[in-house]
Amino acid sequence: MSSLHAGTASWSSEPGSGRGRSHGTSSREAFDRWFRYPAGFASDYVELLLDRLDLTDGTVIDCFAGSGVTGTAARSRGLSFAGIEAHPAVAELATLKLAPTATGQQVRALASELATKVRGGTGTRAKAGANIGDTEPDLVRRSFSQETLASLIALRDPIKQRIDEPAALYAKWALLATLRDVASVKVGWPYQRPGVARQPRHRDPVARFETRANLMADDLEATAGSPTPSKKISAQVIVGDSSDPAAWSQMTERGVACVASPPYLNNFDYADATRLELFFWGDVSTWGDMCREVRADMLTATTQQSSVGAKETALKELRGRSSDSVGPVSEIVALVDRMVETRLKREKRSKEYDQVAPAYFLSIWDILENLYRQLREDATALWLIGDSAPYGVYIDTPRIIGELAEIVGFSMMDDVRLRERGNRWGQNADRHKVPLTERLIVLTKPG
Ligand SMILES: C[S@@+](CC[C@H](N)C(=O)[O-])C[C@H]1O[C@@H](n2cnc3c(N)ncnc32)[C@H](O)[C@@H]1O
Incomplete structure (x- = not known):
């Protein structure tokens, strides 16, 4: 075996952001x-x-x-x-970031249309509000106030109905990223603790969703508008x-x-860490689903x-x-x-x-x-x-x-x-x- 030498100057140590310090991907960097x-x-x-x-x-x-x-x-x-x-959902997110299927303009327009409908009450908000107790998994029901959950569902359902439109998956991720911003219980990483109350970081789920979608649109537009690189580059994400x-x-x-x-x-469980998002979107609704659908390809x-x-x-x-x-x-x-x-x-x-x-x-x-x-x-x-x-x-x-x-x-x-x-x-x-x-x-x- 080659000789090992610890801590050479040529490989810098990590900067102050990211995993282990503030837990997770950057909240500032584009994409x-x-x-x-x-x-x-x-x-x-x-x-x-x-x-x-x-x-x-x-x-x-x-x-x-x-x-x-x-x-x-x-x-x-x-x-x-x-x-x-x-992780199929996380791979979907990576694909959206790296091989865009929609323009910033499309994402902005869809988010604005959905937000306007929910604000105007012409979405499914009232109806969803009446059914929340019956249809949503326990974790989802306990993580938000009734009003917030009604708005989240009123955004989610039309996105699901329009999932084949180019911007729909971007709207989906803008909404999934909104969940922990507006939760009124502790839903930090890695554990979601619906029994422990906290103040939501953002009070208006619709406004937060739109802000998030617009950030995504900004990043897509900035990349599309950057000077054409002299060489062609590709990106591929395999699930x-x-x-x-x-x-x-x-x-x-x-x-x-x-x-x-x-x-x-x-013992960090990547599937369980995203349980709130998976349950809310309806990808999985039981522990068994999670093992079969999300964890199946992960190494032990x-x-x-x-x-x-x-x-x-x-x-x-x-x-x-x-x-x-x-x-x-x-x-x-x-x-x-x-x-x-x-x-x-x-x-x-x-x-x-x-x-x-x-x-x-x-x-x-x-x-x-x-x-x-x-x-x-x-x-x-x-x-x-x-x-x-x-x-x-x-x-x-x-x-x-x-x-x-x-x-x-x-x-x-x-x-x-x-x-x-x-x-x-x-x-x-x-x-x-x-x-x-x-x-x-x-x-x-x-x-
Ligand atoms: C430490 S994380 C890496 C995160 C990544 N560097 C990023 O910036 O998001 C490890 C990742 O490996 C994935 N994973 C676990 N087993 C895998 C496997 N057998 N094949 C591919 N990915 C796997 C997990 O789902 C998790 O997303």
């Missing part, structure tokens, strides 16, 4: 301000990384595309983008599982770089997704892939044993993190293989990833991923410590005290 995805990259940081790679041409890949921040940053640097994202070669077979370009952040081994990174059977299958597959008695596979197996041992010693019943790790690393291995094939020679892959410590058992996820990457053929060039993380849980007496970090691993595909 990324459309919807605050809690797991999103800080836009300015991805731009900084791309500048550091000094790319002038080609396609940047993100195998965990999320809300498409790598894509918006690539576009701002005149580069093409190709991404894979497993699927990046551990599955079938998703990669749809990718039309090979990559000159990858900037990505995989799920961390920390939470105890919700794991099982005893899947753990054994993954361990068998991992052992079958490596005859090496000292490599990352034996480290993963040893970590699993330590987690079981520690969990069983705990007084209260604890989550089965030992069931998560084998499937997690197996998927990461598959993803690295797929990525390796899709990258051009001499390409660099930058992965932002944190370590973790379930019940205090330290898992050096970035280093293990780096070692798996080397088995696949990458060279691990650097492992940079960006910052400490996990401090926000410091008050939790049950939580381990192991210091955690956010890291940037730098992989290259040899020429």
Whole structure:
């Protein structure tokens, strides 16, 4: 394995926005301000990384595309983008940002028409208000005042009826982004707590919806009006599982770089984090729907997704892939044993993190293989990833991923410590005290 050196000056640490600091994508940057995805990259940081790679041409890949921040940053640097994202709704948002299907003018006009109708009471507001208790999921009913919910529904229903119009999906996301702005209970990330009241940040849902739609329109117009780039750039968002070669077979370009952040081994549930939006729109209405429709393609990174059977299958597959008695596979197996041992010693019943790790690393291995094939020679892959410590058992996820990457053929060039993380849980007496970090691993595909 290549020598690792932590914290070189050449890879800057993250700027003060984005994940882990204010949780989620930027609320200021064009396009990324459309919807605050809690797991999103800080836009300015991805731009900084791309500048550091000094790319002038080609396609940047993100195998965990999320809300498409790598894509918006690539576009701002005149580069093409190709991404894979497993969360279908979030992939839809990324597609709208990166491969627009409507003009700013169309978005503005539709939002204004819908808002005028709701304000004038000619929409379905009164009727919807009468039925709220019967038709909306519990979480949705409890998150808003009756009047606010009636307005939200009066905006939603006509958008759904007109979903085939070019601007309708933009109106949908303007409305979904409005939900947490006007909620009268705690609906922060990652947990939605409909039992805890708070003052809505914005009181008028219709005005907020229109403001949000107009922001989207501004961004679409600014991009359309910018001087035509001398070269043509493309953007592609594939909805699927990046551990599955079938998703990669749809990718039309090979990559000159990858900037990505995989799920961390920390039980963060990307599907559940968006439950309010999914339930409100009606994509899903039960926990079972969410597992089937939203989580199905995601790699196992939470105890919700794991099982005893899947753990054994993954361990068998991992052992079958490596005859090496000292490599990352034996480290993963040893970590699993330590987690079981520690969990069983705990007084209260604890989550089965030992069931998560084998499937997690197996998927990461598959993803690295797929990525390796899709990258051009001499390409660099930058992965932002944190370590973790379930019940205090330290898992050096970035280093293990780096070692798996080397088995696949990458060279691990650097492992940079960006910052400490996990401090926000410091008050939790049950939580381990192991210091955690956010890291940037730098992989290259040899020429
Ligand atoms: C840390 S977030 C990355 C967010 C992204 N960088 C952004 O700026 O929005 C990880 C993402 O990986 C997605 N994901 C999880 N498993 C996946 C898989 N097997 N294939 C593709 N995407 C996956 C999750 O849904 C989540 O959006």
